[in-house]
Amino acid sequence: MERGDIERRVYEMCRRSPHGSYLMVTAFVQALRSYRCSSVCTPFPTALFHTAGDVKDKDYQAAEGAVQKFPAIDLISSSDSPREVDANEISNYFNQIQAMPLESLNLLYWLLHPRYQLELVQNPAEELSVVLPLRAHNGCQGNDFHILSSPDYIMRVQKVRPKNGEDLQTEFETTKMSLGSIFAFHGTSAENLHSILRCGLLNLSNTTLQRNGAIFGEGTYFSTDINVALTFSKAKEGWKDSCFGKNLKYLLVCEIAKGEKVFYTDKGGQSLIKASNSSGPADGSYIVVQNSDLIRIRYIFVYAETRVQYENKVSARTDNSDTRACERLLGRKDWCRILIWLYVGLLLGVAYLK
Structure with a gap:
């Protein structure tokens, strides 16, 4: 070329x-x-x-x-x-x-030629409403989605179409049509995203690439609780010229077809039950997927420790209520830091006077 x-x-x-x-x-x-x-x-x-x-x-x-x-x-x-x-x-x-x-x-x-195409979501609360019922147990309803998760950016993930333009029906589509699907969250270290964008979300259990434990056996692990999944998201410094900021971490929102190799933890969280034999996972359940072909990444939540100015950034939050909610959340974090430092200063002052 x-x-x-x-x-x-x-x-x-x-x-x-x-x-x-x-x-x-x-x-x-x-x-x-x-x-x-x-x-x-x-x-x-x-x-x-x-x-x-x-x-x-x-x-x-x-x-x-x-x-x-x-x-x-x-x-x-x-x-x-x-x-x-x-x-x-x-x-x-x-x-x-x-x-x-x-x-x-x-x-x-x-x-710029990965397995997936990425586009910024302009109206997160409306577009992701299908995910909201999963976290009703956290006390958030309706448009309170952004208050719970507070991502700085949300990217829509679409699989690149074949060059011949033909969309072959995959195992995911056929299983979803017959058995249905469920949305869940997957946390991962930031350094893994490059490989995920180019190879997909793979089952790495029992390989040298496995990084976390597998209490319920082999498979790729998800949670219906976004806060649980976020504990597995680890930030890392990125590209200095990135519009997102310096240190970023990610959370994947995935759709899972309820095939034979998909399992939910029971209400007690002690054992697995087949997704195909269940109406749906319990609140806060883990989902274990042993067949990577039944997973589709739908969104990437981007969390930035420090946001930067960018001419298109305003489009990331077209809903003013979303902006105010995120600002309130970030404001609470800033006050916590201030109170901690004031307390430390008080202790040092008392020690000095003594």
């Missing part, structure tokens, strides 16, 4: 979904800088292997260098399209994409 074609495609992808592009780059950076990069930074662009064909010989330093030359996505998406530049002037015109080294351009193009 010619460089000009790559430039146009990168521009189009950044323009179509700037937040999605930011997240894909950020997830790669988080994996790249992890102490587990040999496993979580998978897949890895073949152009950046030290030795062609040797999957264990990844050039992390070259990847880091290429990322350092990335411009901010909003600079790409707000610049003029290379298609609109007159051929006689193109030699004198360099927008953010054209100024990138070829290695950086190729890496960015590769990163």
Whole structure:
């Protein structure tokens, strides 16, 4: 593919979904800088292997260098399209994409072609109403969804259509049609998102990649309680130019088809029952899925420790009530920090006087 074609495609992808592009780059950076990069930074662009064909010989330093030359996505998406530049002037015109080294351009193009497409949800309370009944036991009803979870951004996840345009009916669709489905939450370390976006959410039980215990046996674990799932979400520093902020963590909202290898914990939380033999999980239940083909990631909740200004950020909260609720929650956290420091100062003052 010619460089000009790559430039146009990168521009189009950044323009179509700037937040999605930011997240894909950020997830790669988080994996790249992890102490587990040999496993979580998978897949890895073949152009950046030290030795062609040797999957264990990844050039992390070259990847880091290429990322350092990335411009901010909003600079790409707000610049003029290379298609609109007159051929006689193109030699004198360099927008953010054209100024990138070829290695950086190729890496960015590769990163923007994952298994899933990501788009920012404009009206979270309305769109995610299907998830709300799962957490009624937490005392939140209706549009109080954002008060419970308080994500800073919500990304819609859509599987990339096959190049031939044909949608083959999968095991997920056929099982969902016959047995139904359920939504649940899955917490994961931020460094895992890159691999998840490119490979899907896989059952890694009894492999060297398993990171958590499996009290109910092998499988991918979910919870109907968002607060339980959040305890498994671990933050990590991301891309310095990300519109989301510096340190991010994620929560996956998944739809699970109730097939034969899907189980719920019983009301006592002591044993598993087959989802196909049950009307639905009890409040606060764990869901264990042993067949990854029965899982679909529908949304990604993005939690940022520090939010940054971005021209499109206002679209993340078109509902003013959502904004006020998040601000109230964040305000409570800030007051807690202030009271703790005041108490520490009081103790130090008393100790000094004595």
